[in-house]
Amino acid sequence: MSLRTADSRPAAHDPARPYGLAPTAEAFMAGVLSQMRALVAVTAPNPTSYIRLTPNRWAPTWAYLAERDREASLRVCPVLDLPGFDPARQFNIEFRPADATASPYLALGAIVWAGVDGIAKGLGLTPPRNLAAMPAEERRAAGIAELPHSLGEALDLLKATAEAKDWFGPTYLDAYLRHKRAEIAMVADLSDEEKCARYAESY
Numbered sequence: 001m002s003l004r005t006a007d008s009r010p011a012a013h014d015p016a017r018p019y020g021l022a023p024t025a026e027a028f029m030a031g032v033l034s035q036m037r038a039l040v041a042v043t044a045p046n047p048t049s050y051i052r053l054t055p056n057r058w059a060p061t062w063a064y065l066a067e068r069d070r071e072a073s074l075r076v077c078p079v080l081d082l083p084g085f086d087p088a089r090q091f092n093i094e095f096r097p098a099d100a101t102a103s104p105y106l107a108l109g110a111i112v113w114a115g116v117d118g119i120a121k122g123l124g125l126t127p128p129r130n131l132a133a134m135p136a137e138e139r140r141a142a143g144i145a146e147l148p149h150s151l152g153e154a155l156d157l158l159k160a161t162a163e164a165k166d167w168f169g170p171t172y173l174d175a176y177l178r179h180k181r182a183e184i185a186m187v188a189d190l191s192d193e194e195k196c197a198r199y200a201e202s203y
Contacts, residue, residue: 001111002092003028013091018128019065019076020091029065029074029093030125031118032111036063036073036097037145038161039114041154043098043107045180047187048195050150053097060096063145065125069132073097073147097147101203106168113167155180 003012003025012025021029032039044053052059058070066072079090098107131139140146148154155177158164164173187195 001095001115010086010088010091012093013088015087019067019125021076021093021125024119025093026125027119027121027123028115029118030123031115031121032095033063033065033074033125034118034123035110035114035161035163037148037154038158038164039110040097040147041151041158041180042110042176043095043102044154045103045151046101046199047151047184048192048199049099049101050148050154051192051196052099053147053149061147062131062139063147064131065093066128066131071132101199110164110167114163117163117166151180152184 002010003022005011012022013020014022014025017023017026019026040049040053044050053061055061055071060073061071063073065074065076067076067078069075073096075094075096077090077092077094079085079087081087095111126142131144134142136146148157158173159177167173168176187198190198
């Protein structure tokens with residue numbers, strides 16, 4: 001993800017600021033992080049998604065932004081600092097807790113809503129720190145949220161998020177929650193291997 005001005009100039013990068021984020025981009029990413037635990041119900045939308053979102057699998061498991069940390073949900077992508085390469089045009093933030101079973105339209109729409117809400121509220125990020133070396137207990141004490149461990153947990157968080165009704169509208173949100181809970185029930189008695197095989201047939 002990146003931001004551009006109305007005339008298509010890069011607007012996300014400021015090398016003098018923390019994480020290299022310009023103020024508006026920082027507020028956008030802070031908005032995404034503030035809703036991350038609910039967003040994964042849309043970006044990681046099936047029971048097998050949470051087999052991947054597990055510690056020690058090089059997958060995101062915490063709602064924070066970092067530069068070189070595979071457990072982070074948002075990652076600052078490296079840029080080439082070479083003659084002829086404009087860092088501002090290369091600068092992007094990777095949204096990591098998503099997979100190919102997500103609808104790109106629903107996922108992008110929800111992420112943009114959360115980010116724009118962060119801009120409207122003037123949200124900010126905590127200063128960079130070495131979260132990779134911080135034990136889980138210290139992360140929780142610092143207010144860093146752990147991602148849901150199952151689709152059911154993620155759906156509960158999505159339902160409890162008032163802003164989600166703005167993302168989808170109350171009618172569609174209710175339909176989405178019902179559909180996904182029915183999907184969970186359909187595969188509830190299958191092993192992880194059987195679930196993966198079933199989804200591999202579909203996707």
